Amino acid sequence: MAKSIVAVCQMAVSDDKLENFKQGKLLVCESKRRGAVMTFLPEACDFVASNSPELAEFISSDTSVSSWYCELARSEKIWISLGGIHRKCAGDDQSKCRVSHVIINDVGEITSVYDKCHLFSVDIPGKITLKETDRCVPGSAITDVTETPIGRVASLICYDVRFPQMSCELRRRGAEILTYPSAFTVPTGHAHWHALLRSRAIETQCYVVAAALTGKHGTRSFYGHSLVVDPWGTVLADAGDEVGVSTASVDLGYMQTIRENMPIDLHTRWSLYSDSKTRNEK
Ligand SMILES: O=C(O)CNC(=O)[C@H](CS)NC(=O)CCC(=O)C(=O)O
Secondary structure: OOEEEEEEEEEOOOOOHHHHHHHHHHHHHHHHHOOOOEEEEEEOOOOOOOOHHHHOEEOOOOOOHHHHHHHHHHHHOOEEEEEEEEEEOOOOOOOOEEEEEEEEOOOOOEEEEEEOOOOOEEEEOOOEEEEHHHOEOOOOOOOOOEEEOOEEEEEOOHHHHHOHHHHHHHHHOOOOEEEOOEOOEHHHHHHHHHHHHHHHHHHHOOEEEEOEEEEEEOOEEEEOOOEEEOOOOOEEEEOOOOOEEEEEEEEHHHHHHHHHHOOHHHHOOHHHOOOHHHOOOO
8 A cells, every 4th residue: 555755844934925935945856856756835834923814825826825735736746735824805805814735746736725723712821812803714624635645635724623522523434644733832832742642543443643933023933843643643753843844754554553453433322422512512
């Protein structure tokens, strides 16, 4: 069964979209040089800004960051996951944007778009206060898995990692690789990042690929530690704090063996749980 190299690009970005793209381009080219068939960029790979909705763009626009990456994917012949770009959407409150995970194939076509569903609005006194809901519109649907040469890829973003219902649903829809492109905060990253990502890998028996932002922007610092985790929970790559490319091998045969040896999908007692549609949602 298929075995392929994937790359995670750890980035440090500013509010200059062209400069950020130049960094992303170097990392994508380095991914290709190292044999990756698909490379993953973090959430906010387009930019980080205090007033980000002003810089967001419509995805179809020829001048948009996504169109630059489509051209790059085509010329480098590599699949690219743009883990989270800020985009405007017709019909939305135009003072806000969506955070969208865009997958581009190796001929430069967009094959899937997922809008971040769980927005990070938290207040932990002395640690972190962020209100993503002030500037973003949440997505309202799970995007089906995307068939790629590395396997069936599930699109998620950052804070989604704290909601295992979502990865569980994507596993039921055939996911083999869960992706959590992120811009994690330092305090929550220290406490939770590795544990959350390894848990999602172990309980779904999927590979987990999480490209992350590192570095500082204004008062914000990002945790870094882009990871690739295998379906047994082993960390195959950890990028630490630096900007750069890390690679790992995705082996669907190994994943199949793990699923056969411990068939947790067959052992799941669905009858124990209430229908999710009847649960309270805020
Ligand atoms: O604002 C931007 O442009 C980039 N996006 C982010 O930084 C996002 C939204 S504020 N960060 C997270 O979701 C962190 C989640 C997190 O750290 C946790 O779950 O602990």
